Amino acid sequence: MALSIDELKAAILKKAETAPKPQLYIKDFYTCDPDSKPRVIKNAANDLVKEGKMMFWSSGSTTMYAMKNRIKDEEGAGGVN
Amino acid sequence: MAKHETPLLDELEKGPWPSFVTDIKRQAEKNPDCWDILGQVELSYKEKITHWKHGGIVGVFGYGGGIVGRYSDLPKRFPGVEHFHTVRLAQPASKYYSTKHLRDVCDLWEKYGSGMTNMHGSTGDMVMLGCRTEALEPFFYELTHNLQQDLGGSGSNLRTPANCLGQSRCEWACYDTEECCHHLTMHYQDEIHRPAFPYKFKFKFSGCANDCVAAIARSDVAVIGTWRDNIRIDQAAVKEYIAGNIPSNGGAHAGRDWGKFDIQKEVIALCPTDCMWMEGGELKIDDAECTRCMHCLNVMPRALRPGLDQGASICVGAKAPILDGAQFATLIVPFMKVSADNEFEELIEFIEKIWDWWMEDGKNRERVGETMQRVGLPTFIKVMGLEPIPQHVKEPRSNPYVFWQEEEVEGGWDRDVEEFRARHAA
Ligand code: HEM
Ligand code: HEM
Ligand code: SF4
Ligand code: SF4
Numbered sequence: 001m002a003l004s005i006d007e008l009k010a011a012i013l014k015k016a017e018t019a020p021k022p023q024l025y026i027k028d029f030y031t032c033d034p035d036s037k038p039r040v041i042k043n044a045a046n047d048l049v050k051e052g053k054m055m056f057w058s059s060g061s062t063t064m065y066a067m068k069n070r071i072k073d074e075e076g077a078g079g080v081n
Numbered sequence: 082m083a084k085h086e087t088p089l090l091d092e093l094e095k096g097p098w099p100s101f102v103t104d105i106k107r108q109a110e111k112n113p114d115c116w117d118i119l120g121q122v123e124l125s126y127k128e129k130i131t132h133w134k135h136g137g138i139v140g141v142f143g144y145g146g147g148i149v150g151r152y153s154d155l156p157k158r159f160p161g162v163e164h165f166h167t168v169r170l171a172q173p174a175s176k177y178y179s180t181k182h183l184r185d186v187c188d189l190w191e192k193y194g195s196g197m198t199n200m201h202g203s204t205g206d207m208v209m210l211g212c213r214t215e216a217l218e219p220f221f222y223e224l225t226h227n228l229q230q231d232l233g234g235s236g237s238n239l240r241t242p243a244n245c246l247g248q249s250r251c252e253w254a255c256y257d258t259e260e261c262c263h264h265l266t267m268h269y270q271d272e273i274h275r276p277a278f279p280y281k282f283k284f285k286f287s288g289c290a291n292d293c294v295a296a297i298a299r300s301d302v303a304v305i306g307t308w309r310d311n312i313r314i315d316q317a318a319v320k321e322y323i324a325g326n327i328p329s330n331g332g333a334h335a336g337r338d339w340g341k342f343d344i345q346k347e348v349i350a351l352c353p354t355d356c357m358w359m360e361g362g363e364l365k366i367d368d369a370e371c372t373r374c375m376h377c378l379n380v381m382p383r384a385l386r387p388g389l390d391q392g393a394s395i396c397v398g399a400k401a402p403i404l405d406g407a408q409f410a411t412l413i414v415p416f417m418k419v420s421a422d423n424e425f426e427e428l429i430e431f432i433e434k435i436w437d438w439w440m441e442d443g444k445n446r447e448r449v450g451e452t453m454q455r456v457g458l459p460t461f462i463k464v465m466g467l468e469p470i471p472q473h474v475k476e477p478r479s480n481p482y483v484f485w486q487e488e489e490v491e492g493g494w495d496r497d498v499e500e501f502r503a504r505h506a507a
Contacts, residue, residue: 025445026237026276038440039277046275049143056145056236056276060135062446063145063236063276071138 002035008044013067016054022070023057029065084109085120089127105197112196117161118211121153132159139166139214141221145275146240147232148217164213168194168220169206169233171266171273174259175246176201185228193220205241205285205299206233237280239272243300244286245293253378254288255306255391256419262286264425265432277436279443279452280403284432289387290375296396296410301449302432303396303410304419308388311368312377318384319344319364329380348377393419395431397461398450408450411458413465415472431465438464 003011011032016024029041036044045065048054057066087102094100102119109115121132132154139150149167156163170186186207190196195211202208212220224230234240242265245251247258265284266273272282285296288306296303321327322342328335329342344364349357356370357377364384366377373394378385395417396410417427435449443452453461462469487493 025279027279027440027443027445030441038437042275042277042440043271046145046271046277049145049275055138056140057138058136058140058145058148058150058236060149060151061236062280063238065276066138 002040003033005040005044005047008033008036008041009048012041012045012048013053016065016067017070023059023064023066025062025064083113084116085123087119087123090119090123108196112191114161114211115195115197117153117159118165118195118197121155121159121162124155133165139217141217141232143274144221144232146234146236146238146273149235151211162211165195165211166214166217168209168212168217169202169204169235169241170209170224171231171233172201172206172241172243174244174263174266175249177249182228182230186224186230189220189223189228193223205243205294232274234273234281237276237278238274238282239269239277240281240283242266242273242284242286243294243296245288247286247288251288252382253291253306253375253387255308255387256288256304256393257421258286258288258304258306260421261304261419261425261428264421265429268429278440280446280448282436282439282449290373291379296399298399298407298409300399300410301397302435303399304393304428305396306387306391306419307373307394307416308391309416310388310390312366312371312388313386314364314366315384315386316363319381320362322381322384327381327383331382348380351376392416395428397435398448398453400448400450403446403448404451405454408454410450411453412472413462413467415470434465 002008012029015029015032016022019028026042026045027038029045030038032041045054049056049065054065055068055071057064057071090102093102105115105118109119125131134152134154135150137150137152139148140146141148147169149169151165151167153159153162153165187196187198190198190209190212193212193216194209197210199208199210221232224232242262244258244262245254247254247256249259262285271277282302283300284302284304285294285300286304287294287296290305290307292303292305296305318327322329323344325342329347344359349359352371353374353376354370354372356367358365368388373387378387393416394412395414397413399408399410401407414431417431419425419428439449439452442456443449447455456464458473459469462473
């Protein structure tokens with residue numbers, strides 16, 4: 001049984017908070033619920049961005065998802081202006 | 082921002098060619114930040130290493146694409162390019178702009194950015210080069226609210242839909258490329274602005290095989306106009322071309338005397354499928370063999386015209402070198418009706434079938450063409466629910482092995498080993 005949208009969003013946030021790397025590909029969230037279609041997971045992740053709970057992070061050619069606080073920490077340490 | 086000494090860059094102003102160095106110097110007179118572009122590039126030429134940095138959090142709220150983050154790694158030395166983000170703007174169908182709109186966009190970019198542009202980038206979008214992070218939101222606000230102009234694409238998104246002039250100016254267009262591109266662009270706004278895929282995805286639309294937007298080289302799904310029935314031949318006009326009364330190629334090569342028009346040499350002998358000949362003073366075409374390459378139509382546009390049963394061929398999987406080398410798109414559907422009457426239903430269904438598969442099976446940063454190559458064309462064709470057809474085959478096979486699917490073998494993979502051994506002792 002696929003997770004409900006709210007359960008799915010919670011699983012996505014958990015993953016974004018606990019994954020070893022702060023930036024995640026959309027594909028990395030597919031494991032949050034193997035029963036949900038990729039496009040459903042994409043929509044849930046994009047909703048979380050619209051709600052301000054996650055943000056986009058760009059490598060320059062690929063867009064990834066991240067929790068804001070985890071990126072701040074990293075960029076502070078890395079010295080990005 | 083002060084001027085820097087740039088002896089190496091100054092070399093690039095010599096000679097008869099236009100020079101980006103001259104352009105940047107001219108812009109720097111207006112916007113002194115631009116001196117730091119020259120300063121930083123000069124340093125890179127000297128040290129043979131780039132000082133641009135890639136990536137990070139840049140974007141406008143709610144959009145995951147359209148802005149490519151760039152920073153200087155020497156912000157103290159070159160404060161004018163401390164942030165130097167690239168903003169892509171969506172191109173309208175066929176790149177039809179009013180001059181007023183272009184001026185407004187340039188004015189807005191002078192206000193918020195470096196004032197430097199690239200019209201258009203090879204990806205297709207209009208490119209605004211260089212602005213600070215804090216300028217992005219106000220620029221975006223004015224762009225969308227005052228100029229009704231959207232950001233273009235970047236990231237793992239649907240990017241840069243583009244189409245040829247199509248029926249707005251070209252008699253060869255076999256479907257309405259503008260309507261099709263516009264419709265799909267509006268239909269897939271979410272996919273354009275927010276990441277959805279393992280990597281970038283593009284579709285582009287050409288009205289015929291001349292492929293003026295180079296869809297076959299630049300897009301994951303190339304929609305290229307073609308026809309199913311026969312080339313329309315006006316034999317009287319053929320005779321006029323032969324007699325030299327109508328200039329070949331619409332007069333495009335009239336700048337030099339190439340001698341008398343020779344239909345045998347310039348048309349028939351250059352037909353890639355060898356399907357044309359003259360008979361009793363008339364031009365004949367074996368349309369079953371014709372690949373609709375457009376060559377003969379280009380040479381004699383008044384004598385030869387596309388057939389009337391028009392649609393498009395769909396090719397999938399072009400890309401620039403990323404993981405593997407560059408590749409052109411592969412023909413998947415030789416003919417599809419492409420019509421606004423059913424809101425491009427068939428095409429949309431086709432595209433979404435690719436997405437559903439690629440989103441699951443594509444690896445991160447793998448283009449559709451690379452996923453196809455990895456699994457092989459037979460698997461891709463099956464995924465798409467298509468039957469293999471001769472048009473999928475490039476050349477006769479040289480591999481002697483035949484791989485059977487279980488359903489093609491009587492009794493499947495299960496067999497009675499006892500029964501086999503009874504006939505065939507180990
Ligand atoms: C260290 C030992 C071996 C090495 C490095 C080796 C290497 C190879 C290589 C490189 C191929 C060509 C594969 C291809 O491109 O199709 C091949 C094919 C083959 N080898 Fe070996 N081999 C070894 C041992 C053996 C042994 C012990 C046998 C039989 C008892 C054997 C039987 C075959 C057969 C039948 C083929 C042809 C398979 C085909 O064409 O599909 N090989 N081997
Ligand atoms: C009178 C006895 C045999 C004859 C006349 C014979 C003949 C052949 C021929 C004509 C080929 C195909 C060569 C080619 O064009 O690629 C072949 C391949 C082969 N034979 Fe034999 N063979 C004999 C016995 C054997 C035996 C006893 C063995 C193993 C115990 C054997 C193992 C193979 C293998 C492994 C291949 C390669 C198959 C492949 O690459 O697909 N053959 N043989
Ligand atoms: S691709 Fe074909 S239809 Fe489109 S503008 Fe070029 S020649 Fe005309
Ligand atoms: S369109 Fe191309 S393949 Fe067809 S008849 Fe003309 S030259 Fe030959």
